[in-house]
């Protein structure tokens with residue numbers, strides 16, 4: 053068969069106007085789905101189902117962002133002035149540096165953008181596809197026209213499809229039609245002229261299933277889909293911008309204004325003191341070049357990129373860059389229980405039947421091996437009828453499957469349902485066999501809002517029955533008797549539920565109702581009442597040991613952890629206790645929250661560590677209430693209904709394994725292992741990144757200010773010899789310090805490991821300015837030291853050389869080289885200080901970050917070239933130095949170590965506050 057005729061892509065075929073049988077025939081498919089070989093052939097023919105996304109900003113835009121910066125304007129102005137004043141070489145060197153800087157910035161930002169795009173692809177989209185009659189989970193990219201796809205709530209529709217069957221299916225099509233209210237779907241064919249928005253029997257790639265289920269056949273994939281034609285809508289911005297970079301941009305603007313003013317003053321002062329015009333301009337330019345932190349943007353970008361990469365390594369994939377920083381200031385983490393704080397390995401251990409008997413079920417995990425212990429503690433060789441009936445109901449009202457693989461038994465589907473299947477299989481009720489002998493006619497799927505699931509099955513004898521399973525209070529409220537007709541004492545059953553829940557168990561109630569033989573479909577009203585209770589099954593789901601540790605770590609870090617669960621109040625409380633959460637006043641339920649005003653809620657939320665029987669709608673109220681109290685909230689979620697809360701939270705955390713596509717797309721980070729401990733790890737990384745950025749800032753800024761002081765002092769006070777002003781540094785030399793030295797040295801700071809007390813401090817205030825009092829104080833202190841040392845040695849060296857009768861030019865070159873070398877050595881020693889903001893470098897380990905020494909080694913080599921290589925002497929106007937001058941520079945620079953050591957000691961004596969929290973300002 054020629055695949056071209058089988059794969060009629062495109063919307064020109066009015067798929068919505070054709071009968072289902074005809075659609076399947078045209079696509080060469082059937083209810084059984086495509087054959088595996090056929091599907092592979094089609095994939096080769098039409099290509100993978102991925103949209104060529106118009107991603108991020110193009111290279112030109114990124115390039116323009118580098119140039120479109122007031123600091124660059126100042127530098128370009130300096131170039132023009134220098135050339136006009138005849139200092140052509142200086143002008144060209146500055147220009148060269150601007151170009152180099154632009155290239156570095158461009159490459160960094162471009163690579164960071166690419167890295168983020170790659171991370172986004174790490175969260176793959178899957179789909180449930182039927183091929184050769186079997187259900188399989190495939191990557192959405194492998195889907196081809198003709199595939200039969202099953203849709204469930206939370207799925208992103210992977211391609212354009214014609215619906216074959218629907219069950220209360222609602223799809224949110226805003227991505228395509230702009231309509232945010234979900235559309236009801238049906239299967240009947242429609243008029244050919246029906247507009248896209250009204251094609252109720254079609255679903256389109258990129259839209260979201262918000263309710264119900266459906267089965268559909270793929271009619272178009274990738275670029276042939278409706279969304280493919282307008283794929284620019286999927287533009288994802290990869291622009292590297294965070295609150296910090298925005299703050300720095302503001303700082304940069306003010307700095308520019310200040311620099312221009314100071315440079316102008318310097319020009320005036322120089323002129324008044326009798327500088328030739330060219331030299332006055334040169335001094336002003338030199339100041340501008342020196343005071344601008346040219347290397348800073350590259351350092352920030354790289355530090356953020358390193359943070360993103362390290363977080364991915366610790367199983368937290370960042371979807372939005374600002375999250376890297378926000379994580380560091382998180383004060384509350386609201387986490388789901390099941391699967392995040394607990395293992396999500398459910399095991400049924402208790403049965404209670406309508407016959408009034410309790411049984412204990414043995415065995416571990418999902419392996420179908422275990423025995424039954426009777427009410428009196430005796431091992432039972434035979435499974436009694438009442439227990440068998442309860443197990444049967446649990447196995448039938450069930451969508452999961454047990455699979456035996458290389459790693460033993462596991463569940464495909466919901467673990468709660470897997471536990472019911474395992475219990476049944478252990479005790480001789482084979483789920484597969486039972487499903488065959490009790491065919492299912494219809495079902496109402498589980499929903500965490502309604503908290504129950506129901507099926508309509510044939511019975512073994514004649515007749516049909518409805519089976520319901522769900523949260524005990526929900527099921528019991530619909531029951532009027534025990535199965536078999538006995539009277540139901542709801543209070544007594546609920547007390548039993550309570551007793552099991554208090555031991556940390558999840559309890560499900562099972563109920564049934566005989567129905568008319570002609571009943572074909574199941575409606576919600578059919579299960580609203582008149583049910584008969586079959587019994588209870590109690591299952592355990594132990595906390596993850598690493599979650600217990602992570603909760604403890606969060607407490608120490610001043611972060612409060614709140615567990616939010618759909619589970620029963622007592623279950624939640626018992627698990628909360630095992631996790632070490634705040635359970636003093638017990639758990640608060642969703643229903644109780646409903647009764648509270650916003651003010652009352654604030655008090656309750658602040659006190660409570662465990663929220664039970666919470667519906668997804670409650671989550672958003674909790675987030676808002678916490679935010680109103682000034683908290684920075686991280687909230688986890690996996691379902692469709694969790695999306696609004698994930699968006700509202702400062703950090704929305706989605707589950708990579710069990711999460712729906714919708715939840716992932718609404719999130720800021722995705723956990724690839726669904727584990728609470730990974731959130732804690734991400735917070736730690738977030739704090740580290742910020743710490744390291746502050747270290748880089750505290751390292752870089754003093755040099756800029758120091759250079760400005762050096763220049764200003766020289767112009768104001770240094771003598772003018774023979775009409776030649778004594779300038780301690782040339783613009784090119786200053787650029788050397790600013791770019792080569794500062795970048796080579798500051799970059800390794802981004803690799804600095806976390807400080808020992810990183811997770812013992814309280815969270816950072818997100819509103820605290822980056823230029824905290826600490827950074828400003830440190831900048832001024834170090835800048836003054838640096839300026840004093842460099843100016844002093846410059847004068848000493850100049851006087852000595854001039855005294856020996858060397859010409860002014862040569863003496864000046866040597867003195868300038870000495871000044872530059874002093875500053876560079878000063879930076880090297882100060883770098884060691886900056887490795888920890890508060891502790892001595894000895895405490896954090898002298899060798900713990902080898903990159904520091906790589907940076908220092910590289911810079912020393914370059915500096916040797918700067919001093920001794922004739923070619924560099926020519927470009928930078930430097931001169932070889934005698935050993936004595938080098939030694940002097942070394943000794944003067946060394947002074948920074950004891951001074952900063954004393955500053956840290958004094959600061960620490962005043963209390964161990966974080967230099968990155970507000971109190972530490």
Ligand SMILES: Nc1ncnc2c1ncn2[C@@H]1O[C@H](COP(=O)(O)OP(=O)(O)OP(=O)(O)O)[C@@H](O)[C@H]1O
Nearest residue numbers: 388389390468498500503505521522523617618619
């Ligand atoms: N598959 C199911 N069929 C029927 N009832 C269920 C099923 N799964 C859970 N339930 C019931 O619904 C309640 C709420 O479940 P829900 O899925 O909302 O919570 P959860 O997501 O498991 O917990 P968490 O919110 O901590 O992740 C459970 O306590 C249980 O009683």
